[in-house]
Amino acid sequence: MAIVITLLSVSFVLAVVTAILLSAAIRNADSSPAVRKIPQPDGVPRFFAADIPVSVHGVSASRVPVEVLLLEIERHVKVEREVAEAFHLSPNPQSLHVQAARPLMH
Amino acid sequence: MTRHPDLLTGLDDRETADAVALGSPVKLAAGEVLFRLGAEATSLYVIQSGLITLAMPMRIGGGEEDVRIDERGPGQTVGWSTLIPPHRFTLTATAAVGTELLAFPRSTLLQHFERRPMVGYAVSRNVAALVGERLQVFQAMWLRAMQQAVNAAHG
Numbered sequence: 443m444a445i446v447i448t449l450l451s452v453s454f455v456l457a458v459v460t461a462i463l464l465s466a467a468i469r470n471a472d473s474s475p476a477v478r479k480i481p482q483p484d485g486v487p488r489f490f491a492a493d494i495p496v497s498v499h500g501v502s503a504s505r506v507p508v509e510v511l512l513l514e515i516e517r518h519v520k521v522e523r524e525v526a527e528a529f530h531l532s533p534n535p536q537s538l539h540v541q542a543a544r545p546l547m548h
Numbered sequence: 549m550t551r552h553p554d555l556l557t558g559l560d561d562r563e564t565a566d567a568v569a570l571g572s573p574v575k576l577a578a579g580e581v582l583f584r585l586g587a588e589a590t591s592l593y594v595i596q597s598g599l600i601t602l603a604m605p606m607r608i609g610g611g612e613e614d615v616r617i618d619e620r621g622p623g624q625t626v627g628w629s630t631l632i633p634p635h636r637f638t639l640t641a642t643a644a645v646g647t648e649l650l651a652f653p654r655s656t657l658l659q660h661f662e663r664r665p666m667v668g669y670a671v672s673r674n675v676a677a678l679v680g681e682r683l684q685v686f687q688a689m690w691l692r693a694m695q696q697a698v699n700a701a702h703g
Binding site: 522530533 | 609687689
């Protein structure tokens with residue numbers, strides 16, 4: 443009888459310890475911020491960071507013909523330049539952050 | 549000259565005619581390059597007719613492609629790096645269609661400005677306006693691009 447009670451006690455203690463360790467592990471996983479890769483400059487001076495993954499209408503850049511991608515980029519630049527020119531004529535935070543072109547980065 | 553050149557804003561008709569007379573005509577066929585990024589800037593250009601596209605290189609798919617970032621038409625000036633040190637073009641300029649321009653060599657302009665300081669003053673103001681606009685527009689574009697990068701990274 444004493445052996446059975448001892449075994450039950452040890453099992454209970456092991457179960458409690460396991461539950462505590464498991465919940466701590468889950469908590470740590472939730473609190474760790476997702477690591478986001480921020481594009482780093484490679485030292486080559488250029489206006490746009492072209493190494494940022496670009497997509498056109500949800501299609502990966504690697505599958506979009508360069509000509510289509512160029513047209514999309516130039517359309518984006520044109521819209522962004524018009525917004526920037528409007529900011530130049532009437533500088534204020536609203537005109538600077540007005541929603542215009544769909545971001546090329548997704 | 550179909551439009552009064554933005555470079556010569558503020559000059560009277562005679563001063564404008566004298567300045568225009570300093571330019572040499574240049575004709576470009578569609579697709580012909582006027583100047584390339586990084587080249588020494590020795591001449592300023594005023595567009596008489598046609599269209600000049602301004603482009604910068606971007607790396608796409610392992611290659612390098614010129615991306616059109618601006619266009620300039622009749623009356624507008626391209627190549628102001630000619631007057632601004634270090635006198636290197638910062639864009640590549642290409643004729644989008646058949647284009648006619650007037651080319652003003654830096655040495656010719658500077659000699660004219662020494663003889664006519666008020667013309668030099670007016671042209672300097674106009675160049676400052678062009679440079680200032682370019683700076684402010686591209687500063688705003690840069691900030692918006694940064695904002696998009698921040699939004700993409702942090703929601």
